Amino acid sequence: MNGWTLSPALGWPAGVALAVIMTACAIAEIVIHIRRRSASDETAASCVRRTLICLLTAVAVLTPSTVAETTSKAVNATDIVIAIDTTSSMAVKDATYGDATTISRLDAAKDAVHDLTKAYPAASFSAMSFGASASLDVPLTPDTLAIDNWADTLSVEPTTTSSGSSLDTPLDKLLLTLKDIRQRHQNDTIVLFLISDGEQTSTTTRRTYSSLRRYLDDALVLGAGSTTGGQIPADGSDDSPDGQETWVTDPTTGQPGISKLSPDTLSTIADELSGTAVMLDATHTATDSLPKASKTWRTTSTAKTRQRTTPVVWPIAIAIAALLAWEFGAWVGMSRRLL
Template structure:
């Protein structure tokens, strides 16, 4: 909804202080003039000068109108993020920028937050993959929607898991990237693939090389450790059961999942990208944002955006008229004194 507001040109401390000083100076000037016996000023002179001071004070606090739009300037960089949501991502053997041990999915969430921060004003799409791959968030310039998606990610229940297959992200990524390329063929497209690299399915993994047709750059991000850890069970709500673990059907012992860096490096090579192991000393940063477009375009968003439009022109016109009046009055007075 549109409305009136104040947006001080020099901030909420300096602008009100300057406005108060201008008005105080005008009042002090009038009081000094009226205390003198022989002056040529009239009541109209005092009123005019007080009005001019008030007008300047109002301009300093800068009145404006609030306008709500659903458009913004969007960088022509499209970032596609795929996150592994298989049960092994619940293993608590990961680190991300600190020595604190967290689950792999928590490390993935932190990585997603860093990715959105790396590309201000870019567009993002999000894919979750496990038993199947799903486009959870279509391409959008709303980075907060991607962060919210990552925070709300739940892992696949142990009861419905049929073994992880790392290529389940290919189809939703390929379809979404092709659609984006058809609409904006000059956009720069980036892929971030976040996983522990473990494949337990007996099916042969498909190659990620098909994404090279659209991806300008790609990063495979490994979370977890090569030492590995026990896999907790995931209940039907997606909650991690820290007291129950998945049993290896072969050994009848709690199953152990380990980060497979070799697999992730191979995936990175297939996309003509690079591999990053996120750990206590390595997080996603500016060194990973090598390919970014410098162009922008206007796009509509689902999120309302408020912007303040300064409304000072009426006061500028009034001040100009008051100053012109002052100049005319000063000229008349000067002629009488000659």
């Protein structure tokens, strides 16, 4: 339903304050005219004109606007694709993100996703997770809340389903996803964010990510964890109470295995993507070295109805300009008579 509302361009506090001041000026003009009517050469027309200027200015600062319902939304022509490693090693609690607090690698990845949705509030996002297999969890959408909720619900895969970490697991799914986005939005800026600890335990040779470059404008590879490493929870949980964990055993030593961040591997993947690698820690977050967003916008339609507010100030501005021109003309005429 269409309607009218007030939406002060200067904000409600400043808008209301200015409106009150201008209304007080209008009232003061009327009171002064009445009290000094016999001793002043101000005409009734001049009083009405000046009162209207004050009142119209008071209305203008409150910014009258029309409200209309719409299912279309202007979004920035930037498409963000996020791929997060959810293998069991991402449960290791050796990561930091923005401060010295130690958290799991997956929690650091979640914090990174929240920072990305804040950094690109008007962009479109697609999200996938990968472990033993890759899954496109959220198709391309401008709904950043959906991406934040997706990140919050992520969990690492159980060690019983793991067959060794292979960093090329998401490659095929990424290739299909990026190709589809490029075909549907040929002029968009497409950016890939890959978040992983860089650990490759599979015996197979990792395939290169260079095949994705044709569909990308930029890429940022984010590393979660530390080079010191940590033990992997056997239940695949990243939230087990301290002191109650059981650890994944290294079959070659019979001792709890140590998983370490591999900056070299992640940097190599970034080079294959012609992108940048950033290792997340207490001083480096996902907002470091962020690729630039597109300078263009496009319109998208959704099933969700939203309200669009459009300011309608121009008729008031024309009326105020006409009254000011009248006031200036009256002042010029008065000045000539006084000469």
